[in-house]
Amino acid sequence: MTQALKEALVRYTDARGGADGAYATAVDGLYLMRASGEALPTARVYRPALCVVVQGAKQVLLGEAAFDYTEGQALVVSVELPVLGKVTRASAQRPFLGLNLDLDVGILREVMAQLDPPPRPGPGRLGLFVGGLGEALADCVLRLLRLLDTPEAVPVLYPGLMREIGYWLLAGPHAGEVCKIALASGPTQRIAEAIRLLREDIARPVRIGQLAAAANMSPSSFHQHFKTLTSMTPLQYQKQLRLLEARRLMLAGQANAAAAAYRVGYESASQFSREYARMFGAPPRRDVACARAPAMPA
Missing domain, CATH: 1.10.10.60 (Homeodomain-like)
Structure with missing residues (x-):
């Protein structure tokens, strides 16, 4: 399956000229990446997403924490996080190949509502983790990639494929972390609401009381949950x-x-x-x- 993913990514990036970079696609929220060498870190804000390395290796830095992932592994992000990312293994002969897929929180919630029993959230941890992709999830990702051959089919087939991806994430070994993305009233989503306020007007000074109220938490509880999830203080x-x-x-x-x-x-x-x-x-x-x-x- 990994070989099929490699061939698909090479084909789709070659069709764009084979240059290094990140490519938006006809599938909303799906981005393809290719790099022919190691590069300086780039900074961006990750949304809830599934980030897959198909060839090569990458490192993501969140505060003081470093997350390395390589071929056949994925990084799952549960909340909007400002990170530094860099390709750590790539060459012209074996370029880095990867993809990022924004997760549809609404679809995740629909899938979790149908699970019996639903997964239970695990203990408080950072809002991202690395795990193996697995054959079932890799198959879903490959079929999603192949939709790029028939863009007119995307509106019809995309929701079903996202449901499959949601199922395998919620039924997998990291279900306790993934389910936090789908819990509308859990700490992760309450902190996400505070993050939304921070992003709406980044020039405004941080007011912990206002952010804690948006998260429906006491200031001390908010501060603790925020740092657990993001590794940073709100400031x-x-x-x-x-x-x-x-x-x-x-x-x-x-x-x-x-x-x-x-x-x-x-x-x-x-x-x-x-x-x-x-x-x-x-x-x-x-x-x-x-x-x-x-x-x-x-």
Whole structure:
């Protein structure tokens, strides 16, 4: 099955020219990735998703925690998280091949409602984990990929395939973690509501009382659950969101460093520059210049 996935990903990325990068597809929320060499970490906010490595290896950093996954393994993300990701094994002869699939929380809830008995949530942990893909789940992913050959079939067949993917995730060895995504009133979804508020206006100062109220928790309980799920305090989480958005603005040519800092809520340009360099490894101007420079051949 892994070989079939490799062949499919090579074919679909070759059809886009075979260049390194991430490719959106006709399937909403499905992205294909290819890299012919190791690269500097890239920062982004992960939504609830299934991230699969088909060839090569990748590392994701969440706060101080590192998660490595390789061929035949998947990273499952249960809540929106700002992370750094980098390809750690790839070459021109054996490029990194992977895919990210956004999970449909509504479909997961429908599937879990039909399970008897439904899985029980496990103890509080970080909002992502690595596990084996398994043959049944790999088969679903392969059939989802093959929908790209017939885009007109996507609206009809996509919901059923997502239900299958949801079933195997909820029936698998990590069901206790996956089910937290589907629990409408569980701590994971209550923290997700607070995260939504943080993302709506990242320039606004963090108010723990307001966030705790949105999560229907006491401030102390909210702080504990938030850090367990994200590995960060709300203030640290917001800082990463601000820096990611500032970088996006600069890369898009929509703001210089000073303007980007102001738009995301920084009052001190020097503080912004220090925290930016700490996260991305270089001051804003140098980092953006490097990110825009053409990649060297692998």
